[in-house]
Amino acid sequence: MVHGYKGVKFQNWARTYGCCPEMYYQPTSVEEVREVLALARQQNKRVKVVGGGHSPSDIACTDGFMIHMGKMNRVLQVDTEKKQVTVEAGILLSDLHPQLGKHGLALSNLGAVSDVTAGGVIGSGTHNTGIKHGILPTLSHPVAPEKQCLNFTRIWFGELVMNTDCRLRSAFKTCLQYVLAWTHAVFPFAFCRGQVLDNLDSHLKKSEYFRFLWFPHSENVSVIYQDHTNKPPSSSANWFWDYAIGFYLLEFLLWISSFLPGLVGWINRFFFWLLFTRKRESSNLSHEIFTYECRFKQHVQDWAIPREKTKEALLELKAVLETHPKMVAHFPVEVRFTRGDDILLSPCFQRDSCYMNIIMYRPYGKDIPRLDYWLAYETIMKKVGGRPHWAKAHNCTRKDFEKMYPAFSKFCAIREKLDPTGMFLNAYLEKVFY
Ligand SMILES: Cc1cc2nc3c(=O)[nH]c(=O)nc-3n(C[C@H](O)[C@H](O)[C@H](O)COP(=O)(O)OP(=O)(O)OC[C@H]3O[C@@H](n4cnc5c(N)ncnc54)[C@H](O)[C@@H]3O)c2cc1C
Structure with missing residues (x-):
C-alpha cells in the first residue's frame, strides 16, 4: 500500500504560491498511482499532480491529495x-x-x-x-x-x-545532439523598431532560435541569436556573472529600489551595460545554451500574441511606462517566437505567436508593487488577442478563455467526459472551467 504523508506544505519554486495538501504521496509506479486515485474516489477527495513545482502560479496547488511525481523518473x-x-x-x-x-x-x-x-x-x-x-x-x-x-x-x-x-x-x-552558438547584438530601441520590429520575418529566418530583450525605462535592446554550429563548445567568461558578484549586487540594488523606486530605471540601464555592451559569444551543447541558473525568485507574466502584433504590443507597453513614470518594471521584457500548432488549449493554437514575458523580482523574498504594471500589460495583451501562459499567474476566467480559444468548448467536453466528478480540479482550474 502506498504511504501518504500528512502535514506537508507545498510551495512553488518562487515561493509565491503554496498549499497544505490533506495527503501527500510520492508513488513509485503506475499501480501506486492507481491506489491513490482509488482512495481519492472512495473518500471523495480531489487530486493534483505536481512535478518540479516551478510554475509561477497556483496551478499545481491543492488542499486535497497531492501526487508528487519525483519517484517516477526513469x-x-x-x-x-x-x-x-x-x-x-x-x-x-x-x-x-x-x-x-x-x-x-x-x-x-x-x-x-x-x-x-x-x-x-x-x-x-x-x-x-x-x-x-x-x-x-x-x-x-x-x-x-x-x-x-x-x-x-x-x-x-x-x-x-x-x-x-x-x-x-x-x-x-x-x-x-547538437552544439549551439550564442551571440548577440545591441541596438537602441528606435533602431530595433526599424531593423527588428519592421523586419521580423527576416530575423526569424536568419536565426533559428531568435529572441530579443528590451530593458524597460531605457532605450536598450539586446538581440540574441542562437544557431547550430560545427564549432566545438567554448565560452567567453563574464567574470561579473560567472563569479556571482552580479547576482548579489543586483539583488541588493533591487532591494534598495523597493524603497526608492526611481532607482529601477538606473538599475536596468546599469545591468544592460554590464551584461551586453561587451561582445560575448559562446558555443555549447544545446541544453547548456538554452537554460541558465536562475537565482532570483520572481513574479512573471507571459502571454502569447499573434506574431504580427509584436510591434504594436511592445510599443504600447513602452508608451504606458513612459506616460506613467511611477510604474516600475524590472528587466528584461523578453520577446520570443513560436510556431502555431493544433493543440486545443495551446496559446499558439492555429497561429504563429510571439511570447512577451514581463518580470518583477522579489529581492530577499520581498514583493515589489507590480499591480499597475501587471494590469497595463494584461490590458495590452488582451487588446491584441493574447492568450496567457497556463503556468504563469493571470487574471483570466472562463469567459475570457471562451473568447480566446476557438476550441474551448470542445476541450471542456473532453474534460467533462474524462473527469465527470471534477476530481482533478483545483481553485486555479475552477476559474478556467467554471
Ligand atoms: C526560473 C523559471 C524559468 C522558466 N522558464 C520558462 C520558459 O523559458 N518557458 C516557459 O514556457 N516556461 C518557463 N517557466 C515555467 C515552467 O516551464 C513551467 O511552469 C513548467 O510547468 C514547470 O514544470 P514543473 O515540472 O515544475 O511543473 P509543475 O509546476 O510542478 O506543474 C505544472 C502543471 O503540470 C501538471 N503536471 C505536472 N506533472 C504532471 C503529470 N505527470 N501528469 C499530469 N500533470 C502534471 C501540474 O498539475 C500543473 O498543473 C519557467 C519557470 C521558472 C521558475
Whole structure:
C-alpha cells in the first residue's frame, strides 16, 4: 500500500504560491498511482499532480491529495532509429539531458530551466523560441496503448490525468545532439523598431532560435541569436556573472529600489551595460545554451500574441511606462517566437505567436508593487488577442478563455467526459472551467 504523508506544505519554486495538501504521496509506479486515485474516489477527495513545482502560479496547488511525481523518473526506452525517448513523467529534464546524450540525442528545444519535469513542461505548455519550433508539448505524444488520450489535449494542467495512464509516461521526439552558438547584438530601441520590429520575418529566418530583450525605462535592446554550429563548445567568461558578484549586487540594488523606486530605471540601464555592451559569444551543447541558473525568485507574466502584433504590443507597453513614470518594471521584457500548432488549449493554437514575458523580482523574498504594471500589460495583451501562459499567474476566467480559444468548448467536453466528478480540479482550474 502506498504511504501518504500528512502535514506537508507545498510551495512553488518562487515561493509565491503554496498549499497544505490533506495527503501527500510520492508513488513509485503506475499501480501506486492507481491506489491513490482509488482512495481519492472512495473518500471523495480531489487530486493534483505536481512535478518540479516551478510554475509561477497556483496551478499545481491543492488542499486535497497531492501526487508528487519525483519517484517516477526513469527513462523507459530510447529508440535511436526513430529518435524517440519514452520517459516516466516525473523525470527532471536536467536528468534527461545526460541520458539522451549517451545515445547522441537531445531535445530540439527547451525552456529556460531544466529543474522541471517532462510532465510539467508538457502539461503547462512550456515554450522557448524559434519560429520553426512549436511549444514543448508539440515534441510529445501519448504513449500507446492509451489511444483515448487524444493528441490535441496534450496540454492538461494535471487535469484529465489518470483516467488514462498516458500522463504518467511520455514519448518525446528528439534529434541528434547538437552544439549551439550564442551571440548577440545591441541596438537602441528606435533602431530595433526599424531593423527588428519592421523586419521580423527576416530575423526569424536568419536565426533559428531568435529572441530579443528590451530593458524597460531605457532605450536598450539586446538581440540574441542562437544557431547550430560545427564549432566545438567554448565560452567567453563574464567574470561579473560567472563569479556571482552580479547576482548579489543586483539583488541588493533591487532591494534598495523597493524603497526608492526611481532607482529601477538606473538599475536596468546599469545591468544592460554590464551584461551586453561587451561582445560575448559562446558555443555549447544545446541544453547548456538554452537554460541558465536562475537565482532570483520572481513574479512573471507571459502571454502569447499573434506574431504580427509584436510591434504594436511592445510599443504600447513602452508608451504606458513612459506616460506613467511611477510604474516600475524590472528587466528584461523578453520577446520570443513560436510556431502555431493544433493543440486545443495551446496559446499558439492555429497561429504563429510571439511570447512577451514581463518580470518583477522579489529581492530577499520581498514583493515589489507590480499591480499597475501587471494590469497595463494584461490590458495590452488582451487588446491584441493574447492568450496567457497556463503556468504563469493571470487574471483570466472562463469567459475570457471562451473568447480566446476557438476550441474551448470542445476541450471542456473532453474534460467533462474524462473527469465527470471534477476530481482533478483545483481553485486555479475552477476559474478556467467554471
Ligand atoms: C526560473 C523559471 C524559468 C522558466 N522558464 C520558462 C520558459 O523559458 N518557458 C516557459 O514556457 N516556461 C518557463 N517557466 C515555467 C515552467 O516551464 C513551467 O511552469 C513548467 O510547468 C514547470 O514544470 P514543473 O515540472 O515544475 O511543473 P509543475 O509546476 O510542478 O506543474 C505544472 C502543471 O503540470 C501538471 N503536471 C505536472 N506533472 C504532471 C503529470 N505527470 N501528469 C499530469 N500533470 C502534471 C501540474 O498539475 C500543473 O498543473 C519557467 C519557470 C521558472 C521558475
